[in-house]
Amino acid sequence: VAIEVVAETGSTNADLLARVATLPGPLLRVAERQTAGRGRAGRPWLSAPGASLTFSLAWRFKGPMRNLVGLPLAVGVALAETIVGLGVPVRLKWPNDLLRDGDKLAGILxxxxxxxxxxxxxxxxxxxxxxxxxxLEQDIGRSVAAAPWLAQMERNLLLATLLSRLAAVLAEFDDTGFAPFCERWNALHAWHGREVSIVDAGRVLQQGRAAGVDAIGRLLLDTAAGRVEILSGDVSLRLA
Ligand code: ATP
Structure with a gap:
């Protein structure tokens, strides 16, 4: 994997998306400072220089696109397993946030x-x-989590550790799809058995008990009317 580090950019995702057609192979782009970081649906991702890691990895998959529905969840598994292995207890919130003590430590796009x-x-x-x-926490407008323990690690070593696990997971995912990651995801599920709501633009679409994910990465929700599967569109999960 080629690696490039820049002092500042708007969004590493946006930068790489604009270049994928011309990339000869996988590329990791790391920004020391991101000024227009994005989450899902154009929501902002805020960070401060020196206080966070922000990076994007461009990776070519065999396709077709419908085989990649579970990819964000597999990425969550890769990052969460690595971070847990480094001594910071994190869990996964569907579809793809890393939580520590219930607050968001990391986001994936x-x-x-x-x-x-x-x-x-x-x-x-x-x-x-x-x-x-x-x-920063005030700017985000809600309480968020951090991992000072990781901040003490040599930054390049931390990135290399994350990258090598991530690259291994992406290569495996390309061959197998999400199925082999399903149990690993469920083992790290933050809200297993909790009552949750599926929210879209402030409106509650479904409510039920979170029962983990299935072999393609859909959230299983046990509702009053039985089990439903939620396919990640732009919906958010909230504790009910
Ligand atoms: P939600 O977290 O509201 O359920 P989501 O998981 O879909 O939604 P994303 O789109 O992945 O959220 O991330 C964007 C959201 O994350 C922002 O709306 C903001 O609330 C929050 N956020 C932004 N920056 C940070 C940060 N550095 N740490 C934690 N949370 C952040």
Whole structure:
């Protein structure tokens, strides 16, 4: 994997998406400072220099795109397992946030683009809070988590550790799809058995008990009317 580090950019995901058509192979782009970081549906991802890790990895998959529905969840498994292995207890919130003590420690944004030959380029972005300055938390407007323990690690070593696990997971996912990651995801599920709501633009669409994910990455929800599967569109999960 080629690696490039820049002092500042708007969004590493946006940068790589604009370039995937010309990339010869996988590329990791790391920004010391991101000024226009994005979450899903154009929501902002905020970070402060030195306080977070923000990076994106462009990776070419065999495709077709419909095989990649579970990719954001597999990325969550890769990052969460690595971070847990480094001594920070994190869990996964569907579809793809990393929580520590119930607050968001890291966010993942996967964006895709079809290539003319049927392959699919995915840009896998992650923002991980290492430290959380008060001002930043105020700007985000809710309490968030940080991992000062990781901030003490040599930064390049931390990135290399995350990258090598992530690359291994992406390569495996391309061969197998999400199925082999399902149990691993469920083992890290933050809200297993909890009563949750599926929310879209402030409206509660479904409510039920979270029962983990299935072999393609859908959230299983046990509702009063029975079990339903939620396919990640732009919906958010809240504790009910
Ligand atoms: P939600 O977290 O509301 O359920 P989501 O998981 O879909 O929604 P994303 O789109 O992945 O959220 O991330 C964007 C949201 O994350 C922002 O709306 C903001 O509330 C929150 N956020 C932004 N920056 C940070 C950060 N550094 N740490 C934690 N949370 C952040």
């Amino acid at each position: 996967v964006e895709m683009q079809s290539a003319p030959d049927g392959a699919v380029w995915a840009v896998v972005g992650a923002g991980i809070n290492l430290l959380m300055p008060d001002q």
